[in-house]
Amino acid sequence: MKVLVLSSSPRRDGNSSTMAHAAADGARQAGHQVDFAYLADHVQGLFRDCRTCRDLSGACTVGDDYERLLLDRVVPADGLVIATPLYWYGMSGALKTFFDRLFCYTSGSAPDGDAVAGGLTGKRVALLIACEESYRGATLGLTAQFQELTRYLHQELVGVAVGIGNSRGEVSQDPARPLEQAAELGRRLFDVRVTDYRIDTPRSNRVWESNGARPGVSR
Template sequence: MKVLVLSASPRREGNSWALAQSLAKGAEEAGHTIDFVQLSDYVEAPLGDCRSCRLSDRSCGIADDYERLLFDHVLPADAIVYATPLHFYGMTGRLKSFFDRFFCYTSASSPHTGEVVPGLMHKRAAVLISCEESYRGATLGLEAQFQELTRYLRQDLAGVVVGIGNSRGEVERDPARPLEAAADLGRRLGDAHVTDYRLDTDRSNRVWGPSVEA
């Protein structure tokens, strides 16, 4: 697979970046190719009022490199890794703008809808969160938001890794070993077990298939 890693931190080479590097290493070990993007190199502005800032051909008029990010990196990817520090119990503002601005390219008034909508769907996804609080509830809201975002985009959320740390690189000292967990998720990114049952879903009583006799 082609794996796009979106590093959403305004601080380069911080803890979420370390998690992203570990996942990328695991994914490369599994034979995947990595496309690593620093979101701050592409996204400068938040979503505006499309009624006032669309160009004459109805395309987005916000003057940064978001469109290049979308068409050159996001749409060609088979999997997307979202790496973000926890900012006020949510994702970074720039990453939120990344999602908000999908609207400019998926609404009925956009000339790109026919290409972008199917291009965003049916990808594998993973989330990496760095956080200075070990309180479990600190990241639950953000994890739930990613569950809904990937559900809406019809992306399979393969896993979430949370690493605790504040100073640059401190996540390496987290006794829960999140860097190892991120690398493992990278190795399993293509085939991690993703289920989303409904009441009428056909399924056996075994999660991992038939038992294997020793």
Template sequence: MKILVISASPRADGNSHALARSAIDGARDAGHDVEHVFLDDYVQQMLGNCRMCRRPQDGRCSLDDRYAELLLDKILPADGIVFAMPLYFYGMPGRLKTVFDRLFCYTANSAPEQDVVVDGITGKNVGVLISCEESYVGATQGVAAQFQELTRYLNQNLVGVVVGNANSRGEIVHDPSDPLARARDLGARLFAIRVTDYRIDTARSNRVWDGAVHS
């Protein structure tokens, strides 16, 4: 399977990048095809008013950066995506939020690539890696909740969120919860982790796991 790892921090020696490297190692060891990109190489412009800033000749986005390349050539062909980020003011970094904001330009009814983007963005397995200075659970709950809503809206599966605590560059290796090992496992099992999200009318067995003995 093809996995795209997206680093939202430009720091190649930062803690979120250490998480990304671990996920990449796990995914490659599991036999997956992995590509790693840094958002600052692609996303420079924030969302404007799409109804005003599209090019008049063809209706395409006029923002001058490589976002379209990231979306159409990297994100859409991937079977799974792992987002690696530092926690910025109790939320995802602005550059990463812009990735989702600018999806509007490609999913609105008047966008030239609407069908391609809507068909290609759905059905992916998603993992999230967060480097956070603070250890209390609430610090990252907002980001986790936002990804839950984003993935549900995009008809994707959020299969795991790994949080590591660190501040100084590289310090995450000392986190006793071993987030690097957990990131590696997430990368390796991105397509093997079972995601269940039942509704009241969902038909389901009384056994969670195949082969379980009923008592």
């Protein structure tokens, strides 16, 4: 499977990036094809008013590498691992801009919008958060936002790993072992069972089958 790891911190050697590399290593250990990208290399322009900045063909005119990242690396991926530091109890500015600018490619007036929207759906997603605070509530808002983002995009959020640290690389000293958690998410990105039951969802009375099968796993 193709896995794209997106590191959204401006620091290449920061804590969220360290977690991202651990997840990438885990995915490689599982035999997946791994691509790694720093958002800072691709996303410079903010989302604008599409009514004023589209060209005559309807294409986005923000002059950076966002489009190539989206079309050549994000859309073809089967799974995404997204790493971010916690900024003001939310995602990094670069990552927020990445999601904001999806509108340019998924709105009704966007060229090839249907193809882009179709390519975004069905992915397995893992979220990695580097946070200075051990207070559990600090990351709940960001986790909830990703639950809604993935729901909207018809993706599956398979897990969230939170690492505590401030100085570069300090996350490796977190006794909760977030680097191991990140690596495990990378290894099991396509195997983690994800369920979201409704009142009319058909299901057995067993969560785990005794023969090792995992009911409800979406592949």
